[in-house]
Amino acid sequence: MMEQLIANGIIYGCIIALAAIGLSLAYRILNFANFAHGEFLTLGAYFALFFAAILNLGFPAACFLAIAATAAFGVALDLLAWRPMRSSGASRTAIMILSIGLSIAIRNALIIFFRPDALRFPLPVSRGMSIYGMSITPLQIEVVLIASAAMLLVHALLSRTALGKSMRALADNPDLARISGINVDRVIRFTWAVSMGLAALAGIMYGLITHLNPNMGWSIILPMFAAAILGGIGNAYGAMAGGLIIGISQEISTAFLPAEYKIAVSFLIMIAVLLFRPRGLTGGG
Amino acid sequence: MADDILSVNSVRKSFGGISALDGCSLRVKEGAIVGLIGPNGAGKSTLFDVISGFVQPDAGRILFSSREILGMPAYKIARLGLVRTFQIPRSLMRMTVLENMMLGAQGQAGERIHLTLLCRGRVMAQEKDIKEKAEEILQFFDLLRMRDEYAGSLSGGQKKMLEMARALMADPRLLLLDEPFAGVNPALADRLIERIRILKERGLSMVIIEHAIPYVLALSDRLYVLNKGAVLASGHPQEVISDRRVFEAYLGEGDNAQP
Amino acid sequence: MLDYLVSIILTAGIYAIFALGLNLQWGYAGLLNFGHVAFMAIGAYLTVLLSMNGIPIFLAVLAGMILAGAAGASLGVATLRLREDYLAIVTIGFSEILRFVLLNWSSLTRGSFGLFGYPRPFQDLVGMRDYNLFLAGLVIAVLLMVYALLEALSRSPWGRVLKSVRDDEAVAVSLGKNAFSYKVQAIALGSAIAALSGSLLAFYLQYINPNNFQPVETFYAWIMVILGGSGNNRGTILGALLLWGFFSTTRFMEGYLSFSPSASSAARMILIGLILIGLMMFRPQGLLGREEELSIGR
Numbered sequence: 001m002m003e004q005l006i007a008n009g010i011i012y013g014c015i016i017a018l019a020a021i022g023l024s025l026a027y028r029i030l031n032f033a034n035f036a037h038g039e040f041l042t043l044g045a046y047f048a049l050f051f052a053a054i055l056n057l058g059f060p061a062a063c064f065l066a067i068a069a070t071a072a073f074g075v076a077l078d079l080l081a082w083r084p085m086r087s088s089g090a091s092r093t094a095i096m097i098l099s100i101g102l103s104i105a106i107r108n109a110l111i112i113f114f115r116p117d118a119l120r121f122p123l124p125v126s127r128g129m130s131i132y133g134m135s136i137t138p139l140q141i142e143v144v145l146i147a148s149a150a151m152l153l154v155h156a157l158l159s160r161t162a163l164g165k166s167m168r169a170l171a172d173n174p175d176l177a178r179i180s181g182i183n184v185d186r187v188i189r190f191t192w193a194v195s196m197g198l199a200a201l202a203g204i205m206y207g208l209i210t211h212l213n214p215n216m217g218w219s220i221i222l223p224m225f226a227a228a229i230l231g232g233i234g235n236a237y238g239a240m241a242g243g244l245i246i247g248i249s250q251e252i253s254t255a256f257l258p259a260e261y262k263i264a265v266s267f268l269i270m271i272a273v274l275l276f277r278p279r280g281l282t283g284g285g
Numbered sequence: 286m287a288d289d290i291l292s293v294n295s296v297r298k299s300f301g302g303i304s305a306l307d308g309c310s311l312r313v314k315e316g317a318i319v320g321l322i323g324p325n326g327a328g329k330s331t332l333f334d335v336i337s338g339f340v341q342p343d344a345g346r347i348l349f350s351s352r353e354i355l356g357m358p359a360y361k362i363a364r365l366g367l368v369r370t371f372q373i374p375r376s377l378m379r380m381t382v383l384e385n386m387m388l389g390a391q392g393q394a395g396e397r398i399h400l401t402l403l404c405r406g407r408v409m410a411q412e413k414d415i416k417e418k419a420e421e422i423l424q425f426f427d428l429l430r431m432r433d434e435y436a437g438s439l440s441g442g443q444k445k446m447l448e449m450a451r452a453l454m455a456d457p458r459l460l461l462l463d464e465p466f467a468g469v470n471p472a473l474a475d476r477l478i479e480r481i482r483i484l485k486e487r488g489l490s491m492v493i494i495e496h497a498i499p500y501v502l503a504l505s506d507r508l509y510v511l512n513k514g515a516v517l518a519s520g521h522p523q524e525v526i527s528d529r530r531v532f533e534a535y536l537g538e539g540d541n542a543q544p
Numbered sequence: 545m546l547d548y549l550v551s552i553i554l555t556a557g558i559y560a561i562f563a564l565g566l567n568l569q570w571g572y573a574g575l576l577n578f579g580h581v582a583f584m585a586i587g588a589y590l591t592v593l594l595s596m597n598g599i600p601i602f603l604a605v606l607a608g609m610i611l612a613g614a615a616g617a618s619l620g621v622a623t624l625r626l627r628e629d630y631l632a633i634v635t636i637g638f639s640e641i642l643r644f645v646l647l648n649w650s651s652l653t654r655g656s657f658g659l660f661g662y663p664r665p666f667q668d669l670v671g672m673r674d675y676n677l678f679l680a681g682l683v684i685a686v687l688l689m690v691y692a693l694l695e696a697l698s699r700s701p702w703g704r705v706l707k708s709v710r711d712d713e714a715v716a717v718s719l720g721k722n723a724f725s726y727k728v729q730a731i732a733l734g735s736a737i738a739a740l741s742g743s744l745l746a747f748y749l750q751y752i753n754p755n756n757f758q759p760v761e762t763f764y765a766w767i768m769v770i771l772g773g774s775g776n777n778r779g780t781i782l783g784a785l786l787l788w789g790f791f792s793t794t795r796f797m798e799g800y801l802s803f804s805p806s807a808s809s810a811a812r813m814i815l816i817g818l819i820l821i822g823l824m825m826f827r828p829q830g831l832l833g834r835e836e837e838l839s840i841g842r
Binding site: 032033035081084085090091092093094095096097098100101102103104105106107108109111112115116221222225226229258260261263264267270271274275278 | 576623626628629636760813819824828
C-alpha cells in the first residue's frame with residue numbers, strides 16, 4: 001500500500017518538480033513571485049491539445065510545438081509586460097499584482113475558448129500494469145522518464161552552457177553577476193523561455209495523467225511554491241528535490257488524512273520551512 | 286570599567302566569506318565623545334550596526350551601562366537609550382518634519398492601540414508635551430520654521446540635522462552619529478560643533494564616525510582608528526593622528542575593497 | 545427605486561468594509577495580503593454556525609472577528625520576519641486551503657450545498673418586508689464606524705508608528721519601535737474587519753457556500769484600494785462604488801449580448817484581470833493617489 005503511495009508521489013512529484021524549477025529560477029532572477037506560473041502549465045497543456053486534436057498533428061510533435069509556443073509566449077510577455085515594468089522601476093508588489101491579473105485573464109480566456117469542462121488528450125487510455133504489487137500505467141512510467149530526462153537536460157544546461165552558467169550566476173548573486181558583464185536582458189529572456197518551457201512540459205504531463213481543465217495549473221500553484229521555497233529559491237536542484245518531497249508527502253498523507261486534504265500538506269510544509277529554515281534545503285532564498 | 290557607558294569587546298562579523306569586523310574593541314566613558322575614523326571599508330558603519338543591534342555579530346561582547354546587549358533586538362537597545370543615526374539620512378519623506386520628530390519620543394501611551402482609542406485625554410496631553418519638546422529641539426537645530434514641511438522637501442544638510450534632532454527626541458544616553466558633518470557646509474558645521482559640545486555638557490555620551498578629521502579632532506576626548514575591521518590605534522586624538530600607521534592606513538585606502 | 549438604492553448600499557457597502565480592512569494592511573502598514581477573502585469567509589461561517597447553534601448573533605459576529613484576527617496574526621508571525629512577498633504566498637495559500645476545507649468538511653459546513661436558514665439580527669422585530677432596508681442602514685452604520693475607527697487610528701501616535709514602519713522600518717526600529725508587533729497588529733485588525741464584512745454578507749445573502757469566497761474576491765478589494773489611492777480610506781470607499789458600478793454595468797450589458805452564463809462571468813473576469821494589469825502598468829497610484837506618492841511603487 002505504502003509503495004503505491006510512494007510511486008504515485010514520485011509521478012506527481014516529478015511534475016511539481018519540473019514546474020518548480022522554472023518558478024524558482026524566475027523568482028530569483030526576476031525577483032518576484034510569479035502567480036501566473038500555474039497558467040503556463042495550463043497553456044502548455046491546452047496548446048498541445050490544440051495542436052493534436054484540432055490541427056491533428058502527431059502527439060509528440062504537438063507537444064514540442066506546445067512547449068515552443070509557450071516559451072515564445074513567455075518571451076513575448078517579458079517584452080510586453082515585465083520589461084516595461086522593470087524599466088519604469090515598478091515595485092515588486094506591482095509586478096506581483098500584475099501577475100495575478102494575468103493569471104485571472106489567461107484562466108478565464110481558456111474557459112471561454114475551451115469551455116470549463118474537463119478534457120482529455122486524444123490518446124488511447126493507458127491501462128495499469130501490476131509491478132511489485134503496485135498499479136502503474138505505462139504512461140506514468142513515460143512521464144517519470146521524460147521528467148527525469150528534462151531534469152538532466154536542465155542540469156546540463158546550467159552546468160555546461162555559457163548561458164546556463166550565466167543564469168546560475170545571476171540567480172546566486174544578482175549584483176555580482178550584473179557587474180561582471182553578463183548581458184542581463186538576454187539571460188532574463190532565456191530564463192523565461194526555459195521556465196515556461198518546463199512549465200509547459202509539466203502541464204502536458206499533468207494533463208496526461210489526469211485531465212485538462214482551465215484551472216489545472218492554478219490548482220497546484222501552492223505545491224509549486226512550496227516546492228520552490230522548500231528547495232531554496234533560485235536553486236534548480238533544490239526545486240527538483242522539493243518537488244519530489246512535496247509529491248511524495250502529499251501522497252503518503254492520504255494514508256492518514258482524507259484524500260481531499262492532500263493539498264493542505266504542501267501548505268503545512270511551506271509554513272514549517274518558513275518558520276524553521278526559511279532559506280530552504282539548499283539555503284538559496 | 287565601571288564608568289564606561291559602552292564597552293565593545295572583540296567583536297567579529299563576516300558577510301559571506303568576507304570579514305567586516307575582525308576582533309574590534311572599543312570603550313566609551315560616560316559623558317565622553319569618542320571619535321571613530323578610518324579608511325573606507327574599515328568597518329565603521331558595520332560596527333555601528335552591530336552595536337545598535339541591526340546586525341548580529343559572530344562573536345564578542347557588548348556592554349551598555351554594564352548590561353549585556355549582544356543579541357538584543359535593535360528596538361529594545363534603542364529603548365535602553367542607545368540611539369543611532371544613519372550615514373545617509375533616512376527622513377520619513379511622507380511625513381512632516383514635526384511628525385518625524387514626534388515619532389522619536391519614547392514611552393508614548395498613544396502608540397498602544399487600546400490606549401490611543403480609549404484614553405484620548407491622556408494621549409492628547411502627552412501629544413502636547415511631545416510637540417513642545419519637538420519644537421524645542423527643532424529650534425536648537427534651526428529647523429523650527431520647517432516643522433510643517435514634508436521631510437522629503439528638506440535640503441541635504443537640513444535632513445542631516447533632522448536625523449540628529451529626531452534621535453535626540455528618544456532621550457538617548459549614548460548617541461551613535463554616523464558622519465554628522467557629511468554634506469554640511471562650513472558655516473553650518475561650526476554651529477553643529479557648538480551644538481554637539483552643548484549636548485555633551487548636558488551629559489550625552491557620543492560616538493562619532495567622521496571622515497573630516499578637523500571636526501573629529503575638535504570634538505573627541507578619545508579617538509579610535511579602524512582599519513580592516515580592527516582597531517589600528519586608539520587614545521588621545523592628537524597622539525593618534527600623529528601615529529604613522531594611521532597615515533599609512535589612509536594611503537592604502539585605494540587598495541581596500543568596499544565591504 | 546428604493547430597492548435599487550438599498551441593493552447598491554448593501555453590496556458596495558459590504559465590500560467597502562472588506563476593502564477598508566485591506567487598506568489598513570496595505571495602505572497603512574505596507575503588508576501584502578493576497579488572502580483577504582479567507583478572513584471574510586471565517587467571519588461569515590463562524591457567525592452562521594454559532595448563531596445556528598443558539599449563540600447570540602452579536603457574540604457570534606464577535607467570535608468571527610476574533611478568530612479571523614488570530615488567524616491573520618498567526619500567518620503574520622510566521623512570515624513577517626521574512627521577505628514581504630512570502631506573506632503574499634502564504635496568505636493566498638491559506639485562502640485556498642480554507643476554501644478547500646469549507647468545501648470538504650461537509651459534516652460541519654455542508655460543503656458546496658451551503659448553509660441557509662440561519663438567524664439574522666433583529667429579524668423578528670423588523671419583519672421580512674423591510675429587512676433589507678434595515679440591513680442597509682446597519683451596513684452604513686458599520687461602514688461609518690469602521691471608517692471613523694481607521695481615520696482615528698491613522699491620525700494617532702499608533703498610526704504614526706505604523707506609517708513609519710511602512711516607509712522605513714529601520715528608522716522606526718532605531719527609535720525604539722517594535723516594528724514586528726505593529727505589523728502583526730495591523731494584520732489582525734484588518735482581518736477582523738474582513739470578518740465583520742463577512743458576517744454582514746451572510747446576513748444579506750441569507751445563504752453562504754464556499755464559492756462565495758473565491759480568491760478573486762481578495763483582488764476585488766485590491767482594485768478598490770488601489771483605485772482610491774492606497775492608504776486613502778475615502779478613496780477605498782469610492783473604489784468600492786466604482787467597482788460596484790463596473791459589475792452592474794457588465795451585468796446590464798450581458799442582457800444584450802447573449803453569452804452563456806459561464807462565458808459571461810468568464811468575460812467579466814478577463815476584464816477584472818485586465819483592470820489589474822492596466823492599473824499596475826499605467827496607474828498604480830489609482831485615481832485619487834498622487835503621482836509623487838506612488839504608493840504601490842516602493
